[in-house]
Amino acid sequence: MSSERLNDSAEGSSRSTPQKQQQQQPAAAPPPLSRYESQKRRDWNTFGQYLRNQTPPVSLSQCNCNHVLDFLRQAWGSLDALIGRLRAAYEEHGGSPETNPFGNGAIRVYLREVKECQSKARGIPYKKKKKKRNQIKAEDPAKSSKQAA
Template identity: 60%
Template sequence: MERGKELAEESSRSPGGGAGGDSPLSTTPSRYESQKRRDWNTFGQFLKNQRPPVPLSHCNSNHVLEFLRYLDQFGKTKVHLQGCIFYGQPEPPAPCTCPLRQAWGSLDALIGRLRAAYEENGGSQETNPFASGAIRVYLRDVKECQAKARGIPYKKKKKKDSPGKPDDDSSSSMPFS
């Protein structure tokens, strides 16, 4: 169990660098590439530890969701429950018993790395369980929930207008002066 905790903690760390990528002359992988490999190995170990073990070829979005929920127990972000007196307060004045969770940003970065690793390890883009709608919905729900619980204003992005419908401002044919 201690090894599982170590693996989960490694997976929850975000890369410090940018998009990463190795230069052709580089012999050591970038921080991003190292993290992606650790995350991929952690997920593979998670699948092996399932009863019965799940082969990668049978992995689906439900397994990914189980993995994200498993990692939650090793989180470091206080997320107040709805009944907590500090719910919605960005800086509570005292400690409370609400659980620590994985931060949305960490989960989002993790899914991005695993999505890339899946395809780099022979998975097809069409069957990538990390790119499924269920994962996007889960991440959106976590983001909204954590924002509310921590008192951070959260605004949903508005859907873009259909491409065939001109905007009010763009209907003028006059060029800029």
């Protein structure tokens, strides 16, 4: 009987091997990540690397808005979008919305200052006022007639 058991177990294992292979392979591959999701993952990994490179390394629970500001000063691209993705990723990785350093008021102030600075550099006022624009348009014909005279 012991030889029969060995044969049965050997046969059983050879039969179960293809089944195990089928079970290990997913039935359907997960859908590819959207552009936003893959960028968010890259941003989060980059921020994690930044925290690990600090001396001493900073854990996520010790991270505060000063770390975020320092990271942003080194970042490039659209800061609003970057902050939005990192804010979402923070909460997806177990952080609470109340302690999210990416949602801190200092970050919003910094982003506003960057926008103002960038708009001044381009010669476009950050806060456009429709009244002034209408007044300028109304004054343009008068200016052109004065210049012609």
